[in-house]
Amino acid sequence: MQIKVRDLLPLSLPLLLSLLLFPAITAAQQGAPGGEWPDYGGDLGSTKFAPLSQINAINVENVSVAWMWHSPDDELVAENPRLRPGAFKATPLMVDGVLYIQTSLSLVAAIDAASGEQLWAFDPLSHEAGRPVNLGFNARGVAHWKEGDDSRIFLATGDSHLWALDATTGTPIDDFGSSGRIRLREGLRRPVPERSYGVMSPPLVAGDVVVVGSSISDGPRYMTAPPGDIRAFDVRTGEQRWIFHTVPQEGELGNDTWEDGSWEYTGNTNVWTIMSADEELGLVYLPVGTPTNDWYGGHRLGDNLFAESLVALEASTGRYIWHFQMVHHGVWDYDPPAAPILLDINVDGRPIKAVAQLTKQGFVFVFDRITGEPVWPIEERPVPPSNVPGERLSPTQPFPTRPAPFERQGISVDDLIDFTPELRAEALAILQRSDHGPLYQPPSERGTLNLPGWFGGANWFGASVDPQTGMLYVPSRTGAIHVQLVPGDPERSDFRYMRGRGQSAAGEELIPRLKPPYSRLTAIDMNTGDHTWQIPLGDGIRQRLIDSGVPDPGPLGGGGFTGPLLTETILFIGHNGARDGDSGGPALLALDKETGRTIHAIELPRGGTGTPMTYMADDRQHIVVAFGSGTEAGLMALTLR
Secondary structure, eight states: OOOOGGGSOSOOHHHHHHHHHTTSSOOSOOSSOTTOBOBTTBSTTOOOBOOOOSSOTTTGGGEEEEEEEEOTHHHHHHHOGGGOOOBOOOOOEEETTEEEEEOTTOOEEEEETTTOOEEEEEOOOGGGGOSOTTTSSOOOOOEEEEETTEEEEEEEOTTSEEEEEETTTOOBOTTTTBTTEEETTTTSSSOOOTTSEEOOSOOEEETTEEEEOOEEOSSOSSSSOOBOOEEEEETTTOOEEEEEOSSOOTTSTTGGGSGGGGGGTOOBOOOOSOOEEETTTTEEEEEOOOBSSSSOOTTSOSOOTTTTEEEEEETTTOOEEEEEESSSSOOSOOOOOSOOEEEEEEETTEEEEEEEEEOTTSOEEEEETTTOOBSSOEEEEEOOOOOSTTOOOOSEEEEESSSOOSSOOSOOGGGBOOSSHHHHHHHHHHHHTSBOOSTTOOOBSSOEEESSBTTBSSOTTOOEEETTTTEEEEEEEOOOEEEBEEEOOTTTOOOSEEEOSOBOSBOTTOOBSBOSOSEEEEEEETTTTEEEEEEEOSOTTHHHHHHTTOOOOOOOOOSEEEEEEEOSSEEEEEEETTGGGOSSOEEEEEEETTTOOEEEEEEOSSOBOSOOEEEEETTEEEEEEEEEETTEEEEEEEEEO
16 A cells, blocks of 8 residues: 555645756755764755765875763663663764764764864763663664754653753753653553663754654564654643544544454554654654564554665654555565665756665665655565464565665575585575575474565665766665464463564574675666665675685675765775674774775774764864774774874
């Protein structure tokens, strides 16, 4: 069920004017403006691009550390080791010469952009509520709003609060909500138990509203789960301006895609990742996740709108504009993981204001961001049925015809490694123990191998795009996952089936049993939909294989990595080479945008986690990247000396 904007008249005046005037209007998404980094992705279009060139491909080898900042989480963890914050995944903002960062424990700090001096820190005490749902202490960033002398920082926390802080002092805004905060568990359409609902991604400020998603457990035990509705609040007062039901309620568009009244109790279907906006069009773009539960849909038959969809809403009102569902009746945990990327492209001589959505499956879905029309055809293709009692899958799923997938999809004998006869035999044995097949092979009671797995393909840090060239740069991971459905325990759950304990698809030596590469970086020309180049990202298990007697296979890809950062001449990406048998230690890589060749590697003190960003301070370009976790987390700033 795909509904187009043309079916929903009348259009708002700003949107109507945009439709009439484009392409005469100026491109809105051009990266981080004025040497600042005011939004989580550089700009509201999540381009992760800055038109800066002081640090360039010729002189990048001359950068050095300008300053280091250590997270205040360090002291808290030293006092209470049970806190155990996750990796420091945040990307700071930079506005008016000040960096703003949210730590894993949700403290917010303001840091002088030139010197690294901490100006203030605010602790919302959210960590006192205990470990947040789903991924634990895992916060990724803040949002900023300014009008005249009123400058505010917005943060959302794992204990389900939205805070507004004075950007100059770090103190809560008294007249926002209740003494500077809003209790996000309140105001939903049904009660939400404590510690079952929180937020880990940054809010989105679009105009005079701040839009908030949620993080809800991916491993629920009951069909009735917290709703993933999206809400917007007034940036000045905190008053709720609108709510969008991601599971449509009675009488709402899409309600008929939930059979047997499943819309009444099904939850999740939330936006846990980063959102984007086009302020010129007045639209926000929401990557909506999987419904309860991720792996069995017999309790929610139907296509299940707006689950696993890209949804465009009017920012000021929450009014529905268009959507596209990328997975019908999802049972693979293939929720869209990353921010929609806004870019202006030219396809066959036709200028298009586009939005690109990456998926865990390895697809790039590309739409006209005004109308929701696909830029290139998207085909509904047959997929395998389920043999699990009570389940009924969609007979087809959407497949973009362009760009081609940036990751391998599905598993067959031809995908197994062949470094040695012994390794191939072990891989074949693992494969034969499980169901397997093309993309969208369904979960089963016997167990199913899926490629890509639930962690991607693409992941939460997404990709970057160069607005000047239309080139999209996508880091991705090639990893299979084994999923086995087991009956729900009637004493602890009302599900007929749930996902059983996770299993590795690797062999005894923890060598992936699929052919490499195991992670890769792909450059895609978004004006044509063609792949320009694709390289393995890292050496992976290369040295381990050499040590075992295998001839040098070359770079295999593997190890952890960050999201990419683009400047006029360089593609930056953090790579944690010490993981998974990689040679070398964690580094920030400077790559040639034209080829993917490594120009320079800058050593990091710990594994890079957050996506790097860049800005100008004291007439010098700085590059900042988050690193570490627990008691060894912080920011490192680089500049030319």
